[in-house]
Amino acid sequence: MAFDCAIIGAGPAGMSAAISLSAAGADTIVLDRAPRAGGQIYRSVADSPLADVSLLGEEYLQGAALIEAYENSGATHMADADVWHIGSDGTILFSRDGETHQIQTREILICPGAMERPMPIPGWTLPGVMTAGSAQVMLKSDAVTAENAVFAGSGPLLYLIVAQYLRLGVKVAGLVDTTPLANYRSAMHLGPSALRSWPMLHKGLSLLREIRASGIPFYRNARELRILGDQRAEGLSFHSNGRRDIRSDTVFLHHGVIPQTNITRALGLDHVWSDIQKCWHVKSNAWGQSSSPHISVAGDGARISGAEAAQSSGRVAAANILTRLGRINLQDRDQQCRLDHAFLAKQAPFRRFIDTLYNPAPALSLPEDPDTLVCRCEEQSVQNLRDGFDKGAANPNALKSLTRCGMGPCQGRQCGPIVTGLLAKWRGISEADVGYYRLRSPQRLLNLKEFSRFHALSAQSDKEAAE
Amino acid sequence: MFTSLRRPSSSTVMVTINGQSVPAHAGQTVWAAMALAGQTVTRQAALSGEDRSAFCAMGVCFECMVEIDGQPNQQACLRRVTEGMTIQTQNITEHSGAQNHGL
Numbered sequence: 001m002a003f004d005c006a007i008i009g010a011g012p013a014g015m016s017a018a019i020s021l022s023a024a025g026a027d028t029i030v031l032d033r034a035p036r037a038g039g040q041i042y043r044s045v046a047d048s049p050l051a052d053v054s055l056l057g058e059e060y061l062q063g064a065a066l067i068e069a070y071e072n073s074g075a076t077h078m079a080d081a082d083v084w085h086i087g088s089d090g091t092i093l094f095s096r097d098g099e100t101h102q103i104q105t106r107e108i109l110i111c112p113g114a115m116e117r118p119m120p121i122p123g124w125t126l127p128g129v130m131t132a133g134s135a136q137v138m139l140k141s142d143a144v145t146a147e148n149a150v151f152a153g154s155g156p157l158l159y160l161i162v163a164q165y166l167r168l169g170v171k172v173a174g175l176v177d178t179t180p181l182a183n184y185r186s187a188m189h190l191g192p193s194a195l196r197s198w199p200m201l202h203k204g205l206s207l208l209r210e211i212r213a214s215g216i217p218f219y220r221n222a223r224e225l226r227i228l229g230d231q232r233a234e235g236l237s238f239h240s241n242g243r244r245d246i247r248s249d250t251v252f253l254h255h256g257v258i259p260q261t262n263i264t265r266a267l268g269l270d271h272v273w274s275d276i277q278k279c280w281h282v283k284s285n286a287w288g289q290s291s292s293p294h295i296s297v298a299g300d301g302a303r304i305s306g307a308e309a310a311q312s313s314g315r316v317a318a319a320n321i322l323t324r325l326g327r328i329n330l331q332d333r334d335q336q337c338r339l340d341h342a343f344l345a346k347q348a349p350f351r352r353f354i355d356t357l358y359n360p361a362p363a364l365s366l367p368e369d370p371d372t373l374v375c376r377c378e379e380q381s382v383q384n385l386r387d388g389f390d391k392g393a394a395n396p397n398a399l400k401s402l403t404r405c406g407m408g409p410c411q412g413r414q415c416g417p418i419v420t421g422l423l424a425k426w427r428g429i430s431e432a433d434v435g436y437y438r439l440r441s442p443q444r445l446l447n448l449k450e451f452s453r454f455h456a457l458s459a460q461s462d463k464e465a466a467e
Numbered sequence: 468m469f470t471s472l473r474r475p476s477s478s479t480v481m482v483t484i485n486g487q488s489v490p491a492h493a494g495q496t497v498w499a500a501m502a503l504a505g506q507t508v509t510r511q512a513a514l515s516g517e518d519r520s521a522f523c524a525m526g527v528c529f530e531c532m533v534e535i536d537g538q539p540n541q542q543a544c545l546r547r548v549t550e551g552m553t554i555q556t557q558n559i560t561e562h563s564g565a566q567n568h569g570l
Contacts, residue, residue, distance in 0.1 A: 033526065033545065035494070040525060049492070051474040082545075115527045127507055127520030134524035137544070142492075142499035143473040168472060231518060249468065260527070376522075376530065379514045408513070409529040409540070445529075445540045 002104040003029045004325050005318075006092055007075075008083050008263065009111035011039020012063070012307045013299025015070035016314035017109055017321075020336075022073040024322050029103060031081040031094055037067050039113055040137065041307045049143040055167040056140070057160070059203070059307070066311070085441035086110075086267055088292060093441075095450060102456045107294050107321045110264060110282075111314065112301035114257035117279070117360060118414050119153060120367040123227025124253065125376050128234075132158045132254030135165075145170045149250035150236045152176035152225060155358040158254040159207040166214045173248045174217035176238055178255060180361050181221050187357035190349065197350035200306075204354075219244065223363065227251060255360045259301045262411060265439040267295065273432035276355050277304055278365070279417065280436060286341070288317030296321060304355075309347055312340035366421045374422070375415040377408020385419065389426055396420060396437045409445055412437045469502040480550040491548045498524060498531050498543035501554065509533050509543055510557035533557050 005021050007014045010032035021028040030037070038045055042063025045053065054061060071077070078096065085093040090105045116131045123129065132151060138144040139161070150173045151162050162175050194201055212218060219240040228235040228245060235247040258279035261271060270283040270291035281303045288296040298317040299310035319333045328336070367374065370383035380403050393399040396406070396419050405419060406412035412419075416437055423434045478493045484506045491500035498521045501507060508518045509531040521531035524544045531543040534555040543554070 035547065049473045051472070115525070116523065125512070125517070125519065125522075127518050130521065131523050134521065134544075137524040138469075138499060138502070139472075142495050143471055144469050144499045144502055145472060147468050147470055170470075170472075232520075376519075376528065377513065379512055409532065410527065413527050445532075447538075447540070 002090065002106055003027050003076075004105070005029075005107040005109060005321055006031065006090075006103060006105035007109045007111060008086070008092075009039065009113055009299070009301065010034070010037035010070070010077065011111055011113050011299060011310065012041060012066065013113075013301070013310040013314035013317075014039070014109070014111035015066055016311040017111070017298060017318035018075040019069055019073045020315050020318035021321065022075045024327050026322060026325055026327060028075040029078060029105070030075050031078045031083050031092065033080065033082050035079050037070055037077060037079075038063055040133070042067060043137065043140045045140070048140065050139075050168075056164055060140075063307075082444055083263070084443040084446065086263060086295075088267060088295070090294070095444070095446070098450050100446075100450060100454045102454070107296070107324060109288075109296045109298060109314075109317055109321060110290075110301065111297070111299045111310075112260040112263050114300035114304060115260045115413065116254060117256045117258050117365065118418055119253040119255050119364055120372055120374060120418055121225040121227065121253070121364060122367070122369050122372050123229065123233065125373050126227055126229055127232040128229070128249050129227055129251050129253065132161050132252045133257075135161045135252045139164065139168075146250040146252070147171055148173045148248055149252055150174050150176060150246050150248045151252045151254070152178065152222070152236055152238070153254040153364070154179040154360070155254060155256045156204055156207070156354065157257065158252075159204070159211060161252070161254075162216075163207045163210050166211065166216070172214075172216045174219065174246045175211060176219045176222045176225070176236060176240070176246070178222045178225065178361055178364055179220075179358060180223075183357050183359055186359075187353055190353040190356055193349035194353035197347055200347070200350055201353075217246070223361065225364065255364055256358055257300065257304055258417065259303060260413070261301075261436075262413060262439055262443055264290065264297060264301075265436065266441050266443060267292070269295065271436065273430065274303070275430075276352065278360060279304070286316075287320035288313055289320060294324070305344070305347065305351055309344055309351075312343050316340050316344075366418060366425060374418045375403075375405040375408065377410050377414075378404040378406075380405040380415070382422070385422060386426070389423065394423065394427060395435060396423065399423070400437060406437050411439060411443070468505075469507075471503055480548055480552075482548050482550075482552040482554060484554045485556055493548070493550075495548050496524075496544055497533065497535065497541070497546045497548055497552070497554055500548050501533075501543060506554075506556075508556050511560050511563075513560050516560045516562065 004026040264282040535541040
């Protein structure tokens with residue numbers, strides 16, 4: 001028996017959608033890669049390994065209530081389920097405990113969440129260089145912290161993890177802020193309209209105040225970043241009122257997040273380039289419906305809007321799916337979504353402000369040093385790609401065939417955005433016109449042994465398996 | 468250097484990381500166990516053979532692929548430790564002669 005709806009990802013968007021769908025009686029399954037629901041933002045909030053989880057902040061704690069509501073919603077939850085193929089016919093294949101499982105569904109809601117924008121500075125592949133998101137994940141899941149680390153980049157998530165480290169008494173070697181001065185000027189014009197979302201603005205400002213008050217070394221307007229060390233990271237070198245080096249065995253990088261589009265790309269859905277968020281968005285309407293009517297998207301995997309907006313977009317997509325399933329009429333859908341649509345409209349100016357203020361510095365998005373690796377998996381440098389381009393590979397797929405850039409296990413997740421940007425720069429055209437890699441299933445590495453252990457599950461048997 | 472702020476109540480399992488027997492918390496990620504044991508090299512890069520380590524810790528970058536109980540290409544940030552697990556830095560490069568590893 002087919003499910004009414006399968007949701008990929010149990011973050012704020014997926015959980016909120018599942019609650020709405022289940023409440024309306026739709027047979028819903030949620031496939032999530034983590035051991036417990038929550039997504040990256042609310043990861044482990046329900047079973048934190050930390051003694052005092054409140055130090056991670058109010059916003060994080062709020063996730064516990066959502067997880068509880070979701071876990072009581074009646075939706076079938078499939079933990080540790082790594083989805084690697086979605087067919088446009090409603091077939092979904094996923095790995096779980098080393099075995100492949102198959103389900104059928106009428107509607108699909110994809111909530112893959114965000115990933116960090118690649119920050120390819122010289123030395124970014126050295127052991128000891130990680131992302132600020134990784135620091136968050138290690139802290140939330142495993143209570144693991146890095147003593148005396150350097151944090152470098154720009155954006156709210158960078159400041160949040162630094163503040164969390166300081167609250168926990170973890171020594172921080174320094175915060176190297178790369179937000180260009182020009183961004184403050186551009187964002188200032190948007191300030192008044194962003195004030196409508198004062199609580200969110202206030203939260204950001206108090207994080208920065210907290211960091212400044214701690215007295216850790218805090219450098220502004222940093223540029224020309226370079227990791228120190230040959231075999232592994234030994235620190236960060238940068239320019240901020242002169243050349244500076246900070247010695248450390250761990251450097252956390254971050255300059256914003258972008259939607260994870262590998263699943264939606266492999267499905268062949270339309271994508272559009274966002275010049276404001278400087279990333280690709282899967283094309284969707286006000287109800288989260290993609291270019292394939294029975295496939296919807298919600299949350300940061302659709303566009304970057306934050307956890308609260310993700311919940312709204314999840315509920316909106318769910319209401320629309322309920323009309324498609326014939327469970328509610330259009331009038332009910334519109335009525336149900338009034339508050340969520342109003343919230344999404346209200347927070348848009350604030351998001352615009354954040355996007356403008358933390359617009360990534362071009363030199364940190366597109367490497368300038370010819371030796372810097374763009375493709376971490378296949379070890380292709382800027383120079384290798386330039387050589388390929390000079391031989392006539394003018395689009396991402398041609399460059400991939402010629403250089404192997406993007407053919408490694410990450411399937412272009414890291415190099416893809418950089419390759420599009422470099423080609424746009426070299427050709428003097430827009431990212432939208434350059435396009436992106438053509439992607440296919442599977443979305444993860446599979447071995448044949450696993451593929452041979454294959455289980456087709458129906459709505460009923462899945463419920464039992466999940467229990 | 469990585470340190471743990473974990474509250475002392477969880478149960479412990481023993482795992483072997485590159486021949487070194489270390490305790491780890493049940494349910495902990497393989498990467499966290501490696502980081503705390505100071506064994507941070509997850510794999511060698513495919514062409515240059517240079518050391519690599521976990522980068523994103525959330526399953527996106529595939530830098531943390533290790534061998535677990537003889538099975539290669541396991542993402543250390545996604546897998547969880549179990550009693551008796553054997554974890555090895557992965558050395559599948561153009562020069563290692565390794566074949567048919569599912570890559």
